Amino acid sequence: MNDLSLFKQFAPEAPHAFKEGNNAVIYTRVSSADQEDNTSLASQKKHCEMYADRRGLNVVGYFGGTYESAKTDDRKEFNRMLTFVKRSKNINYVIVYSYERFSRSGINGASIADDLLKKYGVITLATTQELDPTTPSGSFQQKILFLFGQMDNELRRDKVVTGMRELLMKGYWVWAAPRGYNDLNKGRATERKLVVNEEGKILKKAFEWKAYNKFSNVEITRLLKKMGVDMSEKRLNTLFLNTFYCGLITSKMLPGQIIEGKHEPLISRELFLAVHNIRQENRNQGFVHDKDNENLPLKVFTKCERCGTYLTGYLVKKKGLYYYKCNTKGCKVNRSAKAMHDMFGALLKTYKIGKEEFELIKLQLEEQMAVFFKSRIEEAKSLKNKLTETQRKLEAIEERFVIGEIDRSLYDKFRPKYEKECFEIEQELGRTGGYKSNLAKVVKFAAKVCLNPLIMWEKSDLEGKRVFQNLLFPEGIIYNRELDHYRTPRVNSFFSPIPQLTRVLTVNKKRGFYQN
Incomplete structure (x- = not known):
């Protein structure tokens, strides 16, 4: 078989030859918004237009015109230019001020320019570095220039990083101010x-x-x-x-x-360090700081009254005894853990109620809290009345539609309105409606806690102790070393009336005002 044309389909395609024509696009770029020198955007554009004019090229598009780093080729305007050139059938040149304006990614930038030439027949030209990329020597020179651009970029980066590192070593923050x-x-x-x-x-x-x-x-x-x-x-x-x-x-x-x-x-x-529960050790002084030691539940809960700093704790290893201390320089507040725990136990006992007083105190608390939360309870009652009224309106319009008193257009107009109102009221009621029943449950829980708060605290694990402490005293307690006693800046509203109620009931019991 001598007809070789039948085998032509299996031969590789010839590379695209340079297309005859004089259409060009201009791409300009700066690295930062404040770059104002001979390579500013306006200057680049001017030189590119003069270059095109000298060579008789017809500029059909402008790209770039902004600042974007050329360290990588993942650039919005750069890629928009490449897409336009590749899709167009009549673009012959890409004009840039210098090859580093085209890319500073070294061999990758050279590969993009080479790809434009071989696949699309488009030549990349630089106004300040005239060469012919279609010749072997010109192509080689172009690649060298791209590599120099990458090297210059790396040198600049290294210089900047070195300067930043020196400032950091001196204690200066080199980035934008952190939040706050x-x-x-x-x-x-x-x-x-x-x-x-x-x-x-x-x-x-x-x-x-x-x-x-x-x-x-x-x-x-x-x-x-x-x-x-x-x-x-x-x-x-x-x-x-x-x-x-x-x-x-x-x-x-x-x-x-x-x-x-x-x-x-x-x-x-x-x-x-406290945020991250980090242990601090100081073996030279013979004691060990330990934030999560079950023998020191009052750490970062008790404040020093002198300076307002939370007390820390430590173990004196020779004695095997735990202590609380204030770390403020010159404060010198220091007290044994046993003494501190005994005082805290005495504080908890002031909230203890007897079994025979349980129901009376629970009722008293409910009455006091009901007055305290009166507006919430009244709001819930008002919402229930409003919900009932809206549901009646909804039922009425449904009934009138069924018996034919109103047509569908009127029914469809008002039904969604009433349904939406019902939904919104129910949502609001869900937030406040159960307040009275929830209030009773909380009061009952508070009263049960106070049947023996000291035993409850002593039998709890470390986490349980902390929860219990913060439940009763949300802002912690304050220790006065001179008077050797605690002060409570705030007591949970459900527990604060109990000592007074207990005292009144004890007095009344002695006077015979009530019996079991």
Whole structure:
């Protein structure tokens, strides 16, 4: 068989030859918004147009005209230009000011230019680096220029990173001010003054809620939102992990290093560690700090009245005894754990009620709380009446439609309206309607707790003790070393009336005002 044309379909295609024509597009780019030199966008465009004019090229499109990094070729305007060139059938040239404006990604940029030439017959030209990429020597020179662009980019990056690393070592934060801070000397890297702003003062509460109240991240984000700070749980967790807030700097640029920052700390280092339940040891002084020691349940719950700092605890190993202490320099508040626990037990006993007093105190509490929450209960009652009235209207319109008093258009107009009202009232009622029954349950629980609060506290594990302590005293307790006693800044509203009620009932019982 001598007819070789039958085999032509199996031969590889010849590369695209350069298309005859004079249509071109111009691509301009700068690396940053404030780049104002001989390579500014206006300057690049002007030189490209003059180049096209000299060579008699017809500019049919402009691309770029903005700032985008050329470290990678994942650029919006750059890719828009490539798409336009590849889809068009009559583009012959891409004109740039210099090859580094086209790409700084080295061999990858050269590959893109080579692909445009071989697959689409489009030549990439630089006004400041005239060469002919269609010839072997011109193609080689073009690739060299792309590689030089990448090398220059790497050198610049290394210089910037070195400068940033030096500033970090000196304690200066080199990025945007973290959330909760303002930069009073913005723009001056070595004179930056980062100070806590109003939002930062709120964020400080988030650390305190986490460390002292044991709130979950969900609860904390909800509380922050109420105070005007909207933050996701993920961002909150990142916040808790950032040592910047306790005055220290860590960075991937300085692996394994901790730097003293020159910025204002948002929280103390002790509070930061408390958030993460980190144990601190000091073997030289013969005692060990341990946040989660079941022998020290009153840590970060009891405040020193002298300075307002939460007490920590430690074990004197030689004696085998635990102590609470204030870590504020010069404060010197120190007390044995046994004495502190005995005092706390005496405090809990003031909330104890006898079995014979249980029902009377429960009734008294219900009456007092009902007065306290009167508006809520009345609101629920009003909502129930409103719901009943709206349901009657809905039933009435349904009945009138069935017996033919109103037509469907009128029925369809009012039925959804009443159904929506019923739904909205039921939703609101769900939030307040069960208040009276829930109130009774809470009062009964509070009274049961007070049958023997000391035993309940002593028999609980560490976490149980903490929950119990915070239930009774939401803001903790304050220890006065001079008087050697506790003060309670706030008592849970359901427990606060109990000591007074118990005293009144005891007096009345002695006087014979009531009997079992």
